[in-house]
Amino acid sequence: MYLFIFSVLLIIFQYVNSKSIIDKYEEDIKTFKSKIAENEKVVTALEDQNFELNYFNIDRNEDALSYFEAQGYNTDQLIPAIIDGLYKMNDYEGEEHPIVPYVSMTDSKLLINKIRILNHRWIVANFTDGEYWGEIFVTYSIDEENNLKYKLVEYFMYPKLG
Template sequence: MYLFIFTVLLLIFQYVNSKNILDKYEEDIVKVKSKLAKSEETVKALENENFELSYFNIEGNEDALTYFEAQGYNTEKLIPTIIDGLYNMNNYEGDDHPIVPYVSMTDSKLLINKIRVLNHKWIIANFTDGEFWGEIFVSYEIDENNNLKYKLVEYLMYPTINE
């Protein structure tokens, strides 16, 4: 009789313990599925945002890439060359930047920081002298001798905020 009661108690203990473990696993699975769903939503939102941000970018512009490819250019080499051409303008002597129409108002030189090639004709870039910031809108073309020609179209300097 004692053996039977002991066995029943042992079985009840095993059942309750197993049920608690299974309930804990179920709860953990629900939490993980919830986190996974949130992560998937975040990834989807970031993919959509990335798509929107890359809209005005030559890498996502098939028409602009096709334009260069039709002329026989390798776009994987040409686009970095276009960007490097503007960055190389940062190596200048004197006060006048070759394409930025402002003169530095500090002891530093005006430098182009960030460049985005929009398509097969236009570039937007920002510049700074460390204290003052601005942007330029540049058109570019490749002449018959395969030389890059940049032309300043529009520019602006952000006003400073006096504190």
């Protein structure tokens, strides 16, 4: 009889203990599901924002890529070559940058920092000497000998604040 009562008490204890553990797990699952739903909304919003920010980018411009492919260029090699061509202009002697129409007002050289190729003709880039900075709008083309030619179209330097 004592064994039976002890067994029943043990079973009741295990049932109550298991039920509380299961209830806690179910609550944790609900919490994690709500956090996952919130994070999925954030990811979707960030993906939409990323799509909008990359709208003016040659990687997303099928017409510009098709233009180069129709002329027989491999865009996987051409696009880095276009970017490298502008960055190579940062290696210059003297005070005048080959494409930036300003002279550094500090002891540093003017350097192109960031480049965005918009399409098969236009580039936007920013430059700085460490203290002053600005942006340039450049067109580019490829001549008969497959040389890249850059032409400065528009430029500005931000005024120093303070």
